[in-house]
Amino acid sequence: GEDVEQSLFLSVREGDSSVINCTYTDSSSTYLYWYKQEPGAGLQLLTYIFSNMDMKQDQRLTVLLNKKDKHLSLRIADTQTGDSAIYFCAEREGRDDKIIFGKGTRLHILP
Amino acid sequence: KAGVTQTPRYLIKTRGQQVTLSCSPISGHRSVSWYQQTPGQGLQFLFEYFSETQRNKGNFPGRFSGRQFSNSRSEMNVSTLELGDSALYLCASSLGNSPLHFGNGTRLTVT
Numbered sequence: 001g002e003d004v005e006q007s008l009f010l011s012v013r014e015g016d017s018s019v020i021n022c023t024y025t026d027s028s029s030t031y032l033y034w035y036k037q038e039p040g041a042g043l044q045l046l047t048y049i050f051s052n053m054d055m056k057q058d059q060r061l062t063v064l065l066n067k068k069d070k071h072l073s074l075r076i077a078d079t080q081t082g083d084s085a086i087y088f089c090a091e092r093e094g095r096d097d098k099i100i101f102g103k104g105t106r107l108h109i110l111p
Numbered sequence: 112k113a114g115v116t117q118t119p120r121y122l123i124k125t126r127g128q129q130v131t132l133s134c135s136p137i138s139g140h141r142s143v144s145w146y147q148q149t150p151g152q153g154l155q156f157l158f159e160y161f162s163e164t165q166r167n168k169g170n171f172p173g174r175f176s177g178r179q180f181s182n183s184r185s186e187m188n189v190s191t192l193e194l195g196d197s198a199l200y201l202c203a204s205s206l207g208n209s210p211l212h213f214g215n216g217t218r219l220t221v222t
Contacts, residue, residue, distance in 0.1 A: 033210055042115075042201055042213035043154075088154065092208070098167050099144070099211055103153035 004102040006089050011108045018076040020087050020105045025070060028094025032065060034074045035088040037104070043088060046074070076107075084109045113138065115214035117202050123220045129190040132217045136183050136204030142166075143185040144211060145177060148199040157200075160185055189219075197221045 006022040024032070029051050035043040049056045049063045049072075056063045062075040076083055086104040093100060116135040124130050136143050144167075145157040156169035160179035177187040183204075189196055197220050203211035 031208070031210070035213075040215075042215045043203075043211075045210050045212065048210050096167055097208070098156055098159070098169075100156065101146070101154040 004089055004091055004100050006087075006102040006105050008103065009106050009108065011110055012079050013110045014079060014081060016079055018074075018079045018083065018107055020074045020076075020089075020107065022072040022074075022089030022102055023070055024072065024089070024091045024100075026091055026093050026095070026100075027070065029091040030094050030097075031092040032063075032072050033088075033090040033092075033099070034061075034063065034072075035090065035101075037086045037088065046087075079107075079109060081109050083107060115202055115204050115212055117200075117214035117217050119217060120215065121218045121220075123222065124192050125222055126192055126194060128192050129188065130192060130219060131186050131188045132200055132202075132219075134185045134187075134202030134204075134214060136185070136202075137206075137212055140204035140206050140212070141183050142205045142207075143179055143183065144203045144205070145185070145187050146201045146203070147171075148201055148216070149197075154201070157187065192221045194221050 033048040144159040159167040
């Protein structure tokens with residue numbers, strides 16, 4: 001089946017930029033998403049990008065999509081302690097519209 | 112507008128029992144999806160309902176079932192519980208092809 005992969009951990013110093021990477025396999029994906037999960041909570045939608053776009057910026061967040069390499073990244077500028085969470089990449093499959101998630105990247109902020 | 116509501120928040124059951132979890136979507140959302148979240152497997156897609164019909168199904172055994180009512184509220188049922196069913200069960204609703212909006216989940220512990 002289709003798959004979404006992302007690294008499990010990332011440590012970043014407060015004030016630096018964080019870049020979380022994701023790869024996916026479905027070449028017919030229609031939308032790609034980034035979600036944030038804080039302890040004890042569900043997933044909160046951060047941003048998403050349509051598959052025919054290559055970049056989207058929303059305040060501190062920048063999403064880059066390389067459709068040829070099936071690579072998605074999320075850049076968080078000026079990372080703060082409140083950004084500490086698990087970040088999930090997800091794709092909406094073109095074939096059956098299912099949304100498939102990666103295993104999540106735990107972002108740890110160093111003081 | 113109220114978000115996605117899942118009840119109960121926590122549940123403790125014994126092996127062999129069955130359990131029913133409930134989800135009320137955002138008003139106007141007709142699609143409801145269910146996911147199982149465990150530390151080892153991440154978010155695994157269970158099923159999606161739209162207008163009372165199951166539209167998509169993941170790779171879970173028949174012990175996992177769901178349904179959707181005419182008011183778009185959804186329930187999922189797990190019969191003959193196993194220890195490995197211990198997880199956070201997340202429900203999400205969406206409007207058409209819009210992103211998923213998640214509830215805070217039901218934490219199920221099977222002893």
